[in-house]
Amino acid sequence: MKALEAQGLQTYYGKSHILDSVTLEVGEGEVVALLGRNGAGKTTTLRSIVGLTPPRLGSVRIFGEAVTGWPPYRIAALGVGYVPEGRRIFGNLTLDENLLVPVARPGPWTIERVYQLFPRLSERRENKGRQLSGGEQEMLAIARALLLNPRLLLLDEPSQGLAPLIVQDVFKIIGAMRAEGISVLLVEQNVRAAVAVADRAYVLDDGRIVYEGAAAALGADEARVRTLAGASAEKWEAVD
Amino acid sequence: MTQLIFNLFNGVIIGAFYALMALGLSLILNLSGVINFAHGGFLALGAYLAYSLMPHIGFWGALVAAPLLTGLLGIAIEWLLIRRTYGRDPLYSLLLTFGLAFIFEDVSRYIWGAQSVPYQIPALLSRPLSLSYFFITGYRVFMVALVALAVAALYLLLTRTRIGIRIRAGTHDLATVATLGVNVRLLRSVNFGLGVYLAGLAGVLAAGQLGLQPTIGTSLIMPSFVAIIVGGLGSLPGTLLGGILIGVASGITSVYFASATEAVIYVMMALVLLVRPRGLLGEEGRLQ
Numbered sequence: 001m002k003a004l005e006a007q008g009l010q011t012y013y014g015k016s017h018i019l020d021s022v023t024l025e026v027g028e029g030e031v032v033a034l035l036g037r038n039g040a041g042k043t044t045t046l047r048s049i050v051g052l053t054p055p056r057l058g059s060v061r062i063f064g065e066a067v068t069g070w071p072p073y074r075i076a077a078l079g080v081g082y083v084p085e086g087r088r089i090f091g092n093l094t095l096d097e098n099l100l101v102p103v104a105r106p107g108p109w110t111i112e113r114v115y116q117l118f119p120r121l122s123e124r125r126e127n128k129g130r131q132l133s134g135g136e137q138e139m140l141a142i143a144r145a146l147l148l149n150p151r152l153l154l155l156d157e158p159s160q161g162l163a164p165l166i167v168q169d170v171f172k173i174i175g176a177m178r179a180e181g182i183s184v185l186l187v188e189q190n191v192r193a194a195v196a197v198a199d200r201a202y203v204l205d206d207g208r209i210v211y212e213g214a215a216a217a218l219g220a221d222e223a224r225v226r227t228l229a230g231a232s233a234e235k236w237e238a239v240d
Numbered sequence: 241m242t243q244l245i246f247n248l249f250n251g252v253i254i255g256a257f258y259a260l261m262a263l264g265l266s267l268i269l270n271l272s273g274v275i276n277f278a279h280g281g282f283l284a285l286g287a288y289l290a291y292s293l294m295p296h297i298g299f300w301g302a303l304v305a306a307p308l309l310t311g312l313l314g315i316a317i318e319w320l321l322i323r324r325t326y327g328r329d330p331l332y333s334l335l336l337t338f339g340l341a342f343i344f345e346d347v348s349r350y351i352w353g354a355q356s357v358p359y360q361i362p363a364l365l366s367r368p369l370s371l372s373y374f375f376i377t378g379y380r381v382f383m384v385a386l387v388a389l390a391v392a393a394l395y396l397l398l399t400r401t402r403i404g405i406r407i408r409a410g411t412h413d414l415a416t417v418a419t420l421g422v423n424v425r426l427l428r429s430v431n432f433g434l435g436v437y438l439a440g441l442a443g444v445l446a447a448g449q450l451g452l453q454p455t456i457g458t459s460l461i462m463p464s465f466v467a468i469i470v471g472g473l474g475s476l477p478g479t480l481l482g483g484i485l486i487g488v489a490s491g492i493t494s495v496y497f498a499s500a501t502e503a504v505i506y507v508m509m510a511l512v513l514l515v516r517p518r519g520l521l522g523e524e525g526r527l528q
């Protein structure tokens with residue numbers, strides 16, 4: 001059984017046609033990178049999967065369950081953690097309160113355990129979400145999703161706007177998720193770090209999948225990454 | 241001097257009603273984006289339910305039961321009608337709640353008559369507390385205390401319970417709350433019921449002070465909207481502050497310039513908006 005099977009997604013914002021027949025899958029325990037230049041449709045793909053922008057055509061199966069058209073809360077209840085682009089922390093709530101929003105599913109991840117994973121967060125429990133730094137907000141967004149005890153974790157540009165050291169931390173955490181057996185779909189602009197952590201990769205361009213294959217093969221072909229994913233040289237060099 | 245204290249005290253009482261109404265309106269507006277014009281109708285309904293229940297279960301029983309029943313009716317109406325307007329042009333919910341307000345008023349008139357009905361409060365509460373300040377009746381103190389209690393309970397609910405924390409999170413970003421596994425349809429219904437409960441409670445209390453006729457809600461709803469704007473959209477503490485401020489302002493104005501008692505709240509709103517467009521405690525960017 002696959003963690004995720006998305007088949008022929010056609011997604012629109014109003015009249016504008018964004019995703020054109022996007023098909024992708026994530027095997028159980030697999031880490032899959034979804035790459036592509038700005039505006040390619042990566043965020044829209046994740047929103048289609050979690051039910052925020054349901055596809056007009058096509059189907060989504062999660063752990064074998066046909067979830068197309070389900071409201072987001074039911075999809076989350078299957079064990080789908082979503083770390084959205086821009087983190088979307090509840091800035092008006094304290095950090096402790098932010099962690100009380102998710103409907104926790106039983107499993108190894110509890111509030112105590114996520115505070116152990118992110119000691120920086122446990123020092124700032126009483127602070128409002130909006131007072132946290134970008135890195136802390138990213139950690140909080142991941143912590144919040146972990147409380148669902150996800151079997152499938154979707155991350156949308158978790159390294160965006162973070163200092164290189166923090167970016168390393170974020171990718172370490174993604175590695176740790178793999179060790180926990182969580183299946184991961186990772187959207188990234190940081191192509192080099194993403195292909196290093198992923199098993200397989202997809203590249204989206206203008207709403208279509210234009211590449212699919214082993215992450216290592218894509219990572220070895222720098223020229224190809226530049227043309228497909230539009231990654232700049234700086235981004236390629238950014239980590240380590 | 242006594243006159244000033246009298247009107248100040250009266251202002252606090254009226255302000256407490258405005259605040260209670262406005263808090264319910266604010267809860268609903270913040271989470272669902274619905275400006276509930278039927279709020280005054282729910283207030284009237286709470287009062288009439290209490291009036292009809294009192295012969296059977298007494299004032300205290302009615303004080304507990306009538307707001308609860310009003311809140312349940314609110315949930316039913318949200319489920320049947322109001323939720324269909326979510327995510328659409330705000331005009332839909334405006335027209336719907338405006339229509340509901342008229343329906344409530346006419347139904348009240350049909351069942352309970354157009355004239356005011358005799359609304360009994362316990363003798364225990366109608367006595368003045370002191371001879372020199374004869375206007376400070378037990379009932380007035382009781383109302384202010386009960387509003388304070390309701391506000392405190394609301395505060396605890398919103399800060400100490402998961403459902404309250406989710407309501408506040410949803411005010412900020414409802415879609416993200418949904419992706420965390422929260423049934424936001426249910427959350428909005430419960431929240432609507434909570435707002436309407438507060439209207440029902442305000443009704444039960446207000447009827448003992450202002451008398452009870454079908455239009456009781458109408459006179460309180462506009463100032464409640466003003467309270468929200470003065471306090472700042474999106475801020476419940478602001479709403480509370482706004483309600484009490486405009487109540488006190490109209491209380492004081494009635495001493496020195498009685499004919500401006502009603503106008504003063506709109507003047508206040510204009511002044512606040514001129515100096516601080518987002519209201520006293522409003523979040524930045526809510527109004528833009």
Ligand SMILES: Nc1ncnc2c1ncn2[C@@H]1O[C@H](COP(=O)(O)OP(=O)(O)OP(=O)(O)O)[C@@H](O)[C@H]1O
Nearest residue numbers: 013016018036037038039040041042043044045085
């Ligand atoms: N709410 C919206 N309404 C209309 N069009 C939108 C909306 N959100 C995104 N789009 C458009 O859809 C296309 C795909 O956007 P999407 O956000 O999925 O891209 P992305 O690959 O995530 O880009 P980025 O790397 O910048 O985050 C873009 O052309 C964008 O302009």
Ligand SMILES: [Mg+2]
Nearest residue numbers: 042043044085
């Ligand atoms: Mg994006």
